Amino acid sequence: VISARDLTKVYHMGDVDVHALRGVTLEVQAGEFIAILGASGSGKSTLMHIIGCLDRPSGGEYVLNGEQVSHLSRSALAGVRNRFIGFVFQGFNLLARTSAVENVELPLIYSGLGTQERHRRAREALERVGLADRMDHHPSQLSGGQQQRVAIARSLVNKPALLLADEPTGNLDTKTSLEIMDLFHELNAEGMTIVLITHEADIGAHARRRITLRDGLIVGEEGTR
């Protein structure tokens, strides 16, 4: 479902070039559960943004679901993302002025579902991450780990075929982290493809395949498909 070849990403900053990705080749089959590990600054989030069609590579090719992504217009990319991909961002990216449940409903706005059904699905997603009693809180009225869980609930509400989760347990205690990993296992068993970015080996161990990035290159791979 993901076929990336020789991806490079260079940020030009005046007279300095930052090579965030230096030639990454990666294939992910439908239904896989794969973890991307690596040190801070190794290029994990950059790779996820390209895989999720949020950013274009400087070089290389990327085919998602058989479509050559570089040929798609911005609005076509937005459509692909909305129908097909769920995102959990490292910084959560919640809307500050709306409640938890409204934040979770957001991906459903263009889905054609009625207001009642949107609200019901958002509530259900929040219950699944243990936040049934925090639905009307705004992000600033939530703990760090609760904000992270709202971001997780939001990523799942559209029932995406592909989940891209960037450090989804970084702010969670062990027990809550395991509850989230159980949820991911459940969804993966139902067919969801999961790409999980994490710097924690314990969390990476939940995936069936692990890829390690260093300085923008894949330096290791182990596990099975």
Next chain:
Amino acid sequence: VISARDLTKVYHMGDVDVHALRGVTLEVQAGEFIAILGASGSGKSTLMHIIGCLDRPSGGEYVLNGEQVSHLSRSALAGVRNRFIGFVFQGFNLLARTSAVENVELPLIYSGLGTQERHRRAREALERVGLADRMDHHPSQLSGGQQQRVAIARSLVNKPALLLADEPTGNLDTKTSLEIMDLFHELNAEGMTIVLITHEADIGAHARRRITLRDGLIVGEEGTR
């Protein structure tokens, strides 16, 4: 240096009351290195905000450095914080429109230091957290772990007597986390009092004393002073 007695914090949300702290009593001696552990939502960040004079408790008393904090005006509190306390926030709280080095210089603005000295100290703090080559990047041009390290550098630049760090390694890989913990040990050996909030037992093990919060109450304590 910290003497908190029966602290409570209640958030009133319409017809619902959220009891974030339900009576926390805590004493921290100068030079201690203490970790506060607990599940997501247990009250750790709320406690830190009260200890750091960023928020007032609903009940109980708090004495910092011999001063009854409830008697201080807002500007007196701001002065105490600026001279005495370094903060690493769970969400970093960096200014988006300024560079890493300018973000780190911020606590020095009212210190009476000249521009050159401020800049030198900020550069040095960034070097200590491994970001010498990222000084002019803005937060959006930094990885999550790099943003976290800018927040750590900023907390130390005023050489505070008390460091309050909320999940300072949440976005860092193991090697970088250990580098940060080594830095904290160094500073603690030089006399800095450190209160570290973490949900990771491995990180909490670096402190000499560990306190566990659950549902706004201290339920466990172990270690030495």
